[in-house]
Amino acid sequence: RRSSDLLIAMSFNNNITGPFIVLAPLTTLPQWKTEFERWSNLNAIIYQGSPATREIIEEYEFPAHNEQGEVIKNAVSFDVLITNYESFASNFDKLNEIEWRYLVLDEGHRLKNHEGKCYRLLLKLTFEHCTLLTGTPIQNNVEELWSLLHLLHPHRFNDLPQFLEQFGNIDNIETLRKLQNLIRPYLLRRKKNDVETSIAAKEETIIEVELTRIQKTYYRALLLDNQSTLLQQITGGSLPSLLNLMMQLRKVCNHPFLIKGAKENIENQIASKMPQDSTQDDIELEALIDSSGKMILISPRKECNGAVNSFFLPKFSFLYKSF
Numbered sequence: 001r002r003s004s005d006l007l008i009a010m011s012f013n014n015n016i017t018g019p020f021i022v023l024a025p026l027t028t029l030p031q032w033k034t035e036f037e038r039w040s041n042l043n044a045i046i047y048q049g050s051p052a053t054r055e056i057i058e059e060y061e062f063p064a065h066n067e068q069g070e071v072i073k074n075a076v077s078f079d080v081l082i083t084n085y086e087s088f089a090s091n092f093d094k095l096n097e098i099e100w101r102y103l104v105l106d107e108g109h110r111l112k113n114h115e116g117k118c119y120r121l122l123l124k125l126t127f128e129h130c131t132l133l134t135g136t137p138i139q140n141n142v143e144e145l146w147s148l149l150h151l152l153h154p155h156r157f158n159d160l161p162q163f164l165e166q167f168g169n170i171d172n173i174e175t176l177r178k179l180q181n182l183i184r185p186y187l188l189r190r191k192k193n194d195v196e197t198s199i200a201a202k203e204e205t206i207i208e209v210e211l212t213r214i215q216k217t218y219y220r221a222l223l224l225d226n227q228s229t230l231l232q233q234i235t236g237g238s239l240p241s242l243l244n245l246m247m248q249l250r251k252v253c254n255h256p257f258l259i260k261g262a263k264e265n266i267e268n269q270i271a272s273k274m275p276q277d278s279t280q281d282d283i284e285l286e287a288l289i290d291s292s293g294k295m296i297l298i299s300p301r302k303e304c305n306g307a308v309n310s311f312f313l314p315k316f317s318f319l320y321k322s323f
Contacts, residue, residue, distance in 0.1 A: 018042075018079045019098060021127070024106035033082055033108075044080035048087045059095060074099075080204070085110065085118050092121045099126040108132030110152060112144035114160075122151060142167050152186055209293040211253065214266060218252045218259060234293040255292045266291050 024032055029046050045061050047054065059119075064075040076098060088095060103113065103125070111119050111132070130152055142164060149157040156275035157163065167179045211219065222245065251258035256266060270287040271278070278286075287297045 018101050019076050020080045020102040020104070021095070021098075021100045022082045022104045022106065023085055023088055024082065024104075026086070028106060029082050029084060036080055036082075042079040043077070044082060045078045047081050047083040047091075054087070054091060089118050089121055092124075096125060097170060098126075100125065101129070103127040103130040104133065105130065106133045107136075108134040108148065109136040112141070112147050114143075114147035114150060119147065119151065123154065142170070142179075149183065149186065207297065209297055212291060212293050212296065213289040214269075215252055215293065216255055216260065218256050219249060222248050222252065255295070257288070257291065263287070 005018065022032055026048065029048060033044050033046055036042050045057065047057055047061075049057075061078055062076050064072045064077040066072055066136075083095075103122075111122070113119060132148060132152065142296055143160065146157060146163045150160075167175060170176050226235075248259065256262045267283055267287045270290060271283045274283060274286065289299045
């Protein structure tokens with residue numbers, strides 16, 4: 001986000017005036033505005049809210065006036081307009097009246113479907129340059145890759161069937177390298193260690209943690225209740241049912257509290273073993289720790305693991321493996 005702010009600010013300082021438009025998820029709009037205020041003197045506004053709110057913004061923030069107070073045609077008073085994808089689609093007719101200098105699309109992977117409504121509207125929008133920001137890679141889908149390339153350079157990438165014929169089936173290294181060379185001019189990949197060289201290399205240690213008795217009880221119960229599902233899978237049953245079972249077993253390995261209704265049952269079991277003068281907070285804390293092998297390992301309250309805690313915690317970040 002900060003790199004895009006700087007790019008727009010540098011463009012403005014080099015007499016490349018706006019207006020600029022940023023499309024981002026709703027929750028990040030305030031952060032975008034904050035970054036513009038921190039790194040530039042650009043007048044950045046957030047265009048989002050109820051229809052009445054947007055009408056007020058259009059009335060007071062959009063028109064540009066000359067020294068006599070007259071409205072200047074084909075001009076706006078702001079430098080950067082920040083909005084979310086939903087507001088953009090709802091108010092496309094208004095935003096389409098403006099000729100944009102630069103378009104920034106945060107979470108650009110949302111536009112991997114070239115048949116989506118927002119995608120089709122963006123193709124109609126008038127802008128000179130476009131930048132897609134994303135931290136989510138394309139999952140081996142060449143058609144989705146073409147959608148992003150087509151949005152960036154519609155004149156060059158204008159034939160989806162031909163693109164799929166060339167790269168739809170990447171079964172050799174030559175085709176892969178050809179595709180990499182094709183997209184390299186449009187791709188800027190940045191890693192944290194490329195930007196901040198003072199970050200120390202991350203150290204990880206894998207500690208295999210045994211399931212507690214409570215975890216094993218829930219684990220066995222889930223397997224026994226789903227015996228028919230497992231048998232169906234072995235004989236060609238439905239895969240979604242098995243995937244759901246795997247998710248439940250994974251929850252148990254992380255912490256039984258993730259299973260619906262397990263928290264109350266476990267706390268009742270722990271309360272029956274604790275002194276009668278124990279408070280509810282003590283019971284909840286004891287249940288939280290004792291029901292998960294991972295929690296027991298990192299808890300300083302467990303004397304048996306004290307030596308392990310004092311050795312590992314200051315030096316390593318944990319990468320747990322459940323079994």
